[in-house]
Each structure stands twice: as structure tokens, then as C-alpha cells.
Amino acid sequence: MEKYKIAVFVGSLRKGSYNLKTAKALMALAPESLSLELVNIGDLPMFNEDLEDTPPKEWTALREKIHAADxxxxxxxxxxxxxPGVLKNAIDVGSRPYGQNAWDGKPGAVVSVSIGDISGFGANHHLRQSLTFVNVPTMAQPEAYIGNAGELFDENGNLTNDSTKEFLRSFMEAFEKWVKTHVKK
Structure with a gap:
């Protein structure tokens, strides 16, 4: 079975982040053909084109992880x-220097997670706009808006809601097909 390396980017830096808990749930529910790795974006220096002559090691490491991902x-x-600014900064860093966009052509998917009812709809679509510009073919269906996240996890960060678990499992199955269809091997 062919394995696909998936880089996972979480836009929330909070230790108790519901986005991080959801990312870990997605990793546990993913089909065997997907090998998922969390990529730390919290330590990235802010993008500044003046630094490109000698880019910070964190920029170089991020770009390498993106290049290595399927x-x-x-x-x-x-x-x-x-x-969040940290996620937009990661996109900016990965898209530079000009003409060396690390994101180019990598199949992607977006999940927004919120404690509210609107489920991060605005962030989901703003992120999709940026991903379109850096040429990430982003899975359109199923859309993933996870609302009321504060009620979905136990005190140890485990996802306890069965219908959300089943949705996330089906989302990852669809993502597996998306990756297989669009990956550049």
C-alpha cells in the first residue's frame, strides 16, 4: 500500500486548543494510507522579504516539510x-521566495473548529482564498465546520461525540481519495 505524507497545520497555538484536539482526532481516524505529521508554525519569525538573503532556519525547515509532503x-x-496571523504567516513564508512556492500543486483540505455555532465559516473561506492563490487544490466536499467544540472532547482531549467522530472519519476517507487523485508523484 502506498503511503502519503500529510503535513498538518494548526492555526491555534493555545495548549488546550480545540483545533489541535481535532487534528489529533483526525490523525487517529485517518485511513492507513495517510501518514500525518503536525507541523509547528508557532515559532516562525514573521515574514519579511528583507530576510530572504539569509532566511531564518525556521523558514527553511517549514519549506522543507511542505516540499516533503504529498x-x-x-x-x-x-x-x-x-x-489567525500565525497561519497566514506560515502561508506567506511557504510561498516565498518569489518563484519557489513550496505549496504549489499540493492537494489540501480545510477544517475550521470553533466553540460557537457558526463553526469558523469565515475563517474557512478566507483560508481557502489564500490557498487558491498559492495553488493548493483544496477539497471542496465534504466541507468541515466543527462547531460547539467545547462540548465534543473529554478532559483528556479525546473526542467523545460519536456523530462527529463518524463525520471526521468520512472526511478523512474523502481526503484520502482527494490526495490520491491530485498528488504529484
């Missing part, structure tokens, strides 16, 4: 109807 999975909370 696919990309993004989890985002919603901050002020958009994505």
Missing part, C-alpha cells in the same frame, strides 16, 4: 472572521 491538512479557528 498533501496538506489545515485546521483553523476563527479570529475576527478570518484566520
Amino acid at each position: 498533501g496538506l491538512l489545515f485546521l483553523t479557528p476563527e479570529y475576527n472572521r478570518s484566520v
